[in-house]
Amino acid sequence: MDAGSTAMSDENTGHGSFDLTQTRDSHATADSLKLRAAGKRQPEIDGYRIVGVLGQGGMGVVYRAVQTKLGRTVALKVLPAMVGSASPAAVSRFQREAMAAARLHHTNIVPIYDFGECADAYYYAMELVVGRPLNVLAERLSALDVTGLPAVRLAELLAGLVQDGDCESDDGGAHAHHGASSARSSTGRSRAYFQQVAKWFADAADALHYAHGQSIVHRDIKPANLILSVDGRIMIADFGLSKSGDDVSMTQTGSLMGTLRYMSPEQAMARRMRVDHRTDIYSLGVTLYELMTFQAAFTGDDEKEILGAVMTRDPPRPHKIMPAVPRELETICLKSIEKSPDARYATARAMAEDLRRFINDLPIEAKSPTLAQRGIKLIRRHKAASVAAALAVVLVSTSLVFYTIRRRETVERYVVTGLTEARAMRWDEASAALGEALHMDPKNVRALHGTAWKWFFQYNQAGATADAAWLENARQYCDLALEVDPRHEASLNLLGVVHKKRGEYDKAIAAYERAIDINPKSFAPWTNLAIVHALSGDLELAERRLKRATEIGGTEDASNVDAWRGLAMIHLFRGRHDDALEAIRTAHDCNKNDLASYAIEARIRMETEPEKADDAAVQADFGGNGDEKASRVRALTSLRGGAYKVAMEKAEQAIKRGDEPAINQLMMARASAETGNVEEARRHWDESVRQWPAALKSMGDFALSADRGVLWIDTYDEYDRLRQEATRAMERSP
Incomplete structure (x- = not known):
């Protein structure tokens, strides 16, 4: 970080924000990151009151601060803890800088007043040089x-x-x-x-x-x-x-x-x-x-x-x-x-x-140097010129290789840290790490793709509180990655997912087809393409695409479970129960920890072997840690098995997790009626009528969803069967 950051100045001695339309000096992530996360989230450092940001650089932030005990204005240089965790070398350099400067007391060296570390950061305070x-x-x-x-x-x-x-x-x-x-x-x-x-x-x-x-x-x-x-x-x-x-x-x-x-x-x-x-x-x-x-x-x-x-x-x-x-x-x-x-x-x-x-x-x-001395220098320089030139090239190339390798390793470390933080849903830390990677290498495809994925994942995890701007950021970073490498398959796949999420099915199909043209033997774009075809209403084409994905991917890669699970869902919808059961067993072989596969198995078992359905539903629910569809099927198998209290709890849980409310209200209506609470049953019944899906109005209607890659089909017949069960239960209740 340049020392100019310690000066009060109208010059920005740090770095500008990352303009999503350009890559020449990119390093932050979007409008919300015009200040890097490290500068935006001011650390709390005992003994100092931070007033503002003086500058930012590759490995730290310099704040204007007041040392509260002495009332002295200082420049406070801070290395955020997340940067330190990503790069122990950065911590070493930071501490070395502080200790070296602290040993020096000279009128022409910026003096260090204090240094230390806290939960948020490593830091040291120095004279605020105005200049x-x-x-x-x-x-x-x-x-x-x-x-x-x-x-x-x-x-x-x-x-x-x-x-x-x-x-x-x-x-x-x-x-x-x-x-x-x-x-x-x-x-x-x-x-x-x-x-x-x-x-x-x-x-x-x-x-x-x-x-x-x-x-x-x-x-x-x-x-x-x-x-x-x-x-x-x-x-x-x-x-x-x-x-x-x-x-x-x-x-x-x-x-x-x-x-x-x-x-x-x-x-x-x-x-x-x-x-x-x-x-x-x-x-x-x-x-x-x-x-x-x-x-x-x-x-x-x-x-x-x-x-x-x-x-x-x-x-x-x-x-x-x-x-x-x-x-x-x-x-x-x-x-x-x-x-x-x-x-x-x-x-x-x-x-x-x-x-x-x-x-x-x-x-x-x-x-x-005299004329003679300059002549000797020239003669020495040109003696065995070809050898000297070759040596120079070797030295330059070797030095550049070391420099490039070190920088590439640092960038990769930041990318890995950013993705790890994103998976843990620590969004600011993820943005800061990925921003550092892009600051060092604005055209690094992994960093651009990783940033796109972070924004998409953040949007996907936010549910009802998601900001549409995050999805737009994901799209723009995919575009940036593809500007650098038009054949970057992962970015094309993610771009397709973003377009699918936005309901832009034609654009999603175009992105997936580009990915398939680049690598027709990659199963992921075939699966993603199938899901978009299904959402567009073409289940026949979707089934063909899913079969192609299963042929390519087999069961060797756990992520191919999406294709097997999706194929099972279509078989179930078509009434091909044996094919559905075979496909879902293969999905288990592919990834035995995939909870969504057990939810679909529970649906299949309810049609073929109802006595085994609850076991699959319990596995899908995974002790209450499954998703909204897992909660729904657990409610349904409990209801059919007479466990009305469990059915009520799981149906309420499914609604809270964002599942379609009408079918869960019907289950609660029947459970309430079966336990003698007719008034409560009628309230749930009225709610189911009020929230009935617009797509399920008559016999043969169906509605599709594909959240988190899980193809799910609801049918009018299922809803109507539950409605009849709830009606009969309320009629029987005194």
């Missing part, structure tokens, strides 16, 4: 002709930029432009801007020398981690990648850490060797280069190209880009970014001293 990080400042300065400004006007301009972001001028000393071209062509003779930059970097170098003396190497120096405060101090922040001199695990990891374009070559190569304090000198020099030229020292179209430049190429000499750059400052900068650590300044203090010599117009210690 601007240098990456923001450089971006604004690049649009202004600042190199020729006198010292007084420069000071006024910088004060305005740091305090309120005002880039306007009314005296012609600085002009707003649409780019950096005017600054780069400046030939003004004033050295004020470059002397000011040298002062900032001399102070930063002093602070780094102090940290190095405490055996702490920062390893992530870059413009975003250097803050210019309103009182003119340059402050170093974010020791998240720091290492102690005695920390072997951080010294020889062989991994790629830091921000690519500011890495030293030895850090970028991720070699199993000691990366010492001189890596910070290099990164400080690269940052100095950017403040002098308003251009990155190393650029590229992708990570591999940037890494290659860092390891094998020298950047253009600063005065070639910005003619006004003083040669002495250029020499200091170029010495600090030498490829070989031995050719750089030996210490950060030596760099600071040379910078102050430049400020005071004294001769600097660093020397520009």
